[in-house]
Amino acid sequence: MIARKVEKSLLDWIDNSDKALLVSGARQVGKTYTIRKCLNEKSADYLEINLIENPEVIPLIEKAMSVDDFIVNVSAITNYKFVPGKTIIFIDEVQEVPDIVTRIKFWVDDGRFKYVLSGSLLGIELKNLRSAPVGYMTEIKMYPLDFEEFLAASGVTEETLAYLKKCFRQKSEVGDAVNSKMMEHFRRYLVVGGMPDAVKEYITTGNISVVTEIQNNIIELYKRDFTKYEEKEKKLKLISIYDLMPTELLRQNKRFNYADIKKGLKFERIESSFLWLKAAGVVITTYKATEPRVSLKQNEKSSFVKLYSSDVGLLTGQYGRAMKASILADDNKVNLGGVYENAVAQELHAHGIESYYYNSHSIGELDFVIENDFHVVPIEVKSGKDYTVHSAINKVTDNKEYEVQKAFVFANCDISVDGKFIYMPIYMCAFVNDDVELPILERL
Numbered sequence: 259m260i261a262r263k264v265e266k267s268l269l270d271w272i273d274n275s276d277k278a279l280l281v282s283g284a285r286q287v288g289k290t291y292t293i294r295k296c297l298n299e300k301s302a303d304y305l306e307i308n309l310i311e312n313p314e315v316i317p318l319i320e321k322a323m324s325v326d327d328f329i330v331n332v333s334a335i336t337n338y339k340f341v342p343g344k345t346i347i348f349i350d351e352v353q354e355v356p357d358i359v360t361r362i363k364f365w366v367d368d369g370r371f372k373y374v375l376s377g378s379l380l381g382i383e384l385k386n387l388r389s390a391p392v393g394y395m396t397e398i399k400m401y402p403l404d405f406e407e408f409l410a411a412s413g414v415t416e417e418t419l420a421y422l423k424k425c426f427r428q429k430s431e432v433g434d435a436v437n438s439k440m441m442e443h444f445r446r447y448l449v450v451g452g453m454p455d456a457v458k459e460y461i462t463t464g465n466i467s468v469v470t471e472i473q474n475n476i477i478e479l480y481k482r483d484f485t486k487y488e489e490k491e492k493k494l495k496l497i498s499i500y501d502l503m504p505t506e507l508l509r510q511n512k513r514f515n516y517a518d519i520k521k522g523l524k525f526e527r528i529e530s531s532f533l534w535l536k537a538a539g540v541v542i543t544t545y546k547a548t549e550p551r552v553s554l555k556q557n558e559k560s561s562f563v564k565l566y567s568s569d570v571g572l573l574t575g576q577y578g579r580a581m582k583a584s585i586l587a588d589d590n591k592v593n594l595g596g597v598y599e600n601a602v603a604q605e606l607h608a609h610g611i612e613s614y615y616y617n618s619h620s621i622g623e624l625d626f627v628i629e630n631d632f633h634v635v636p637i638e639v640k641s642g643k644d645y646t647v648h649s650a651i652n653k654v655t656d657n658k659e660y661e662v663q664k665a666f667v668f669a670n671c672d673i674s675v676d677g678k679f680i681y682m683p684i685y686m687c688a689f690v691n692d693d694v695e696l697p698i699l700e701r702l
Contacts, residue, residue, distance in 0.1 A: 260411045268296040278362045278373040283400035284539030285378045286476050288454040304346040305338045309354040325368040342370040352377035363394045401608040402452030402569040405688040426689040431672045444685040449582045451571015473575035495531045503565045504576045507596030514565050525561040542566040542607045547614040550627050550634050554614050566603040594641040602687045622650030636665045645669030
């Protein structure tokens with residue numbers, strides 16, 4: 259059984275909160291399964307309504323202006339007996355009726371029942387979602403399994419995970435035996451990714467062919483959503499951007515080139531599509547910072563962006579079987595720079611860390627720049643053996659104006675420290691800012 263970090267927050271909500279709960283995220287990241295698992299673990303009395311599987315319920319809910327209306331309308335077709343003070347109402351695929359979210363204040367004020375809503379961001383009108391009254395709803399964001407969750411699902415013990423975190427904090431060597439094993443797990447994570455169905459197939463059968471089939475089905479599901487929720491012209495742009503992303507990440511300069519969609523295309527004509535894909539949870543955007551200094555958000559230049567897949571397994575699935583075989587075989591002749599970067603971007607994103615990149619003619623390019631302890635932290639990602647060669651990061655750390663206290667280099671290595679440079683095995687990106695409790699809860 260796959261355990262998720264988010265379960266702690268869900269169980270706490272069941273026991274202690276009177277607010278409504280919204281669990282959001284892209285399709286297939288495990289929202290429904292995890293909610294159901296936690297409700298069953300608490301032996302909760304709950305009614306589950308899936309608005310895609312049961313579309314006949316939608317007009318009944320849309321007409322329900324009060325909790326009493328809801329009970330009458332829904333009980334008429336479900337034969338469910340609502341128990342005030344006990345029943346938890348779980349409405350899944352809530353994006354099909356986004357107005358539900360705006361009614362939460364009145365439902366919560368009624369006080370008879372608790373409400374957990376779940377929905378993919380595909381098609382949700384965010385302005386409606388965010389119009390829910392403040393103080394009546396908590397949001398939990400779900401993502402594909404991060405690498406630590408993948409390790410736990412793969413049978414790595416809590417003691418080993420604690421040891422890895424200790425090595426990260428103390429900057430002490432992991433050791434050849436453990437490091438080699440973790441690198442093997444990491445290569446498998448690059449291939450399998452963090453989509454729960456793909457991970458389940460991997461840990462159950464180890465059949466990468468079936469894993470690839472699952473990943474391809476998820477990608478097609480995403481593309482059908484592009485078609486379902488957007489007009490023809492925009493859906494074609496969304497599909498073009500999504501299909502181009504793997505190619506863009508193979509370039510030395512991984513910034514997305516709009517001209518690859520259409521010659522002469524300007525950012526202003528495509529910006530809404532990038533934002534849509536980001537809001538849908540299917541891509542991660544890393545914008546350029548004009549200066550590697552605090553605050554990075556103020557230095558953001560949104561017209562320059564790198565696009566990463568929300569799940570590294572879906573990315574390698576788009577590259578094809580040969581790439582997957584090369585990764586598993588640890589073939590150092592294959593360019594894995596973009597794949598490694600995607601894994602790092604995915605970890606930072608899942609941990610609530612906003613990442614940027616920096617590029618200038620005089621300094622060069624930094625793969626990632628984040629903020630930590632009120633300072634800028636440059637991050638370099640290396641897939642080859644020459645991981646100690648990094649001229650751009652040298653220049654930034656040497657510049658006193660940027661006040662860089664430390665810099666991470668993630669590579670195929672063990673942990674070592676050289677001045678401000680902290681060399682880490684690539685999988686240690688899973689523990690950056692590990693003191694932050696996950697997932698991040700946002701009040702609406």
